[in-house]
Amino acid sequence: MEEKPFKVRTLPGPPHPVSPQTHPRSTLGPSLAILSLSPGSGQLPTITPPPSPPPQPGLRPGGGPGNPPPPQPALPFLPNSPRPLASLGVCGLQALAKSSGHRGSGKSSPHDTRNLWTTATQSQPKLNVPLPTVREDSELEGSSVGGKTRWSYNQKAGHDSDGGWEESDDGEDKDSFKPEELDEHALMELEMRRGSSLGGPLEEDDSKTDDEKSSSVSSLNISKHTPHRAYWVEQQSRLPLPLTELMENEALEILTKALRSYRSEIGRDHFLTKQLQRYIEGLKRRRNKRLQVMVI
Amino acid sequence: MKLKQGSFLWYLYLDKLYCLLSVRNVKALVEYFHLLDVHRKKTLNDVLFYHFLHHVTDLKRNQITIVFNMLDWNAVGEIGFDQFYMLVCILLAQENHLEEQFIFRHSRPVFELLDLDGELKIGPSNFHMYNFLFKIKKQQLRDLYHDFDITGDCRLNYKEFKLFTIFSMNKYQESQKAVKEEKAVPEKKCHKL
Numbered sequence: 198m199e200e201k202p203f204k205v206r207t208l209p210g211p212p213h214p215v216s217p218q219t220h221p222r223s224t225l226g227p228s229l230a231i232l233s234l235s236p237g238s239g240q241l242p243t244i245t246p247p248p249s250p251p252p253q254p255g256l257r258p259g260g261g262p263g264n265p266p267p268p269q270p271a272l273p274f275l276p277n278s279p280r281p282l283a284s285l286g287v288c289g290l291q292a293l294a295k296s297s298g299h300r301g302s303g304k305s306s307p308h309d310t311r312n313l314w315t316t317a318t319q320s321q322p323k324l325n326v327p328l329p330t331v332r333e334d335s336e337l338e339g340s341s342v343g344g345k346t347r348w349s350y351n352q353k354a355g356h357d358s359d360g361g362w363e364e365s366d367d368g369e370d371k372d373s374f375k376p377e378e379l380d381e382h383a384l385m386e387l388e389m390r391r392g393s394s395l396g397g398p399l400e401e402d403d404s405k406t407d408d409e410k411s412s413s414v415s416s417l418n419i420s421k422h423t424p425h426r427a428y429w430v431e432q433q434s435r436l437p438l439p440l441t442e443l444m445e446n447e448a449l450e451i452l453t454k455a456l457r458s459y460r461s462e463i464g465r466d467h468f469l470t471k472q473l474q475r476y477i478e479g480l481k482r483r484r485n486k487r488l489q490v491m492v493i
Numbered sequence: 494m495k496l497k498q499g500s501f502l503w504y505l506y507l508d509k510l511y512c513l514l515s516v517r518n519v520k521a522l523v524e525y526f527h528l529l530d531v532h533r534k535k536t537l538n539d540v541l542f543y544h545f546l547h548h549v550t551d552l553k554r555n556q557i558t559i560v561f562n563m564l565d566w567n568a569v570g571e572i573g574f575d576q577f578y579m580l581v582c583i584l585l586a587q588e589n590h591l592e593e594q595f596i597f598r599h600s601r602p603v604f605e606l607l608d609l610d611g612e613l614k615i616g617p618s619n620f621h622m623y624n625f626l627f628k629i630k631k632q633q634l635r636d637l638y639h640d641f642d643i644t645g646d647c648r649l650n651y652k653e654f655k656l657f658t659i660f661s662m663n664k665y666q667e668s669q670k671a672v673k674e675e676k677a678v679p680e681k682k683c684h685k686l
Binding site: 445448472473 | 500504521531541544545548
């Protein structure tokens, strides 16, 4: 049985904003591709993410008949490394890693999807995470892996290798929506239809005004409960907050220990020590900001 | 080697067939690497690398140094993301008892990692050095050199090593089957009763 060469192949869908085709510094000629893991590989049941709104054809990002093929594992490949071993490297992901450095500026781009959010969509009573608590820095802005799938967090019971982060395809989104939400949405639609069809010719004016009122109220209700498409597109590409918090907390612990080593080995006044210190302070500020917002 | 429970890496998982991370796991790993990349060079120096490994595993200082020297194949004193990814895959393979599959699936990169001198041949000392990572047992090593050292120079070239991985994978699968059958037999007895 021959070993497959390591190749990174892209997912079908819109090109990644930092894909090699668009990245100015990329030296990679051929298009990259990443195969994602196929679902249903016998993993533990997942804890679903914060409740999502009922599916709407116009709002569900990536929904539609043209669903991507089943995902497969990422096979990394680095063609330009001096050692063939580096073929295991992830060149596409290096491009991602490179681009992620540009994303950490804290400035919001003019095409930031959050600018598209309206105040109406910001009242989301059914979401566990209010919008202001979504990461305020622009590190993940514009990042899109063409991801049409969502994260779900799977807590391990012991060291079972079946645990971990899972994805769910759009087709499985329905399972994560609460049935009450779907019914409520369906009911609203029915009400709207009834409102338009009810009423005879003599009562037309009254029924019209009543219907208009009911339709406007129901449309307001719908707009309250159905989030803006841009918001969900961005949510698809962001990491879940619990994972982000875990990463940041762990990175802080590691870097704090590293700072002690820096101070003891190269001194407090060395520019690398100061750089690390500033970085740690920045991370702490960001974490505290996020915690404060969550408390509110 | 064990991963620290509750650490970020502990939540990642390898695909059992290909022994690689999924795209989403890799995306998370990229962000994690970016968080550790303090000096914005897309690399981790030896100090950061040491503290990272020391925090997430139970490896000792000399073992971490060996791992760093193994991964720093350009000898620049820094580890890039592709080396970091390789390391995470190795750690997860060991954590999830997928060593045989990992070595089988990625025999070329593993061979090149073991071939520290770049001589395209690996001897017993190479295996001993990295035993804490790849967990090739002594008996396996003896069988390895007894059965697969075709050239007879007490060192393995890549083809010999590849043969070894194929046979050890077959052995592993047979042992898995035997374990499953043993489990199935008492269940059948229970059903009959």
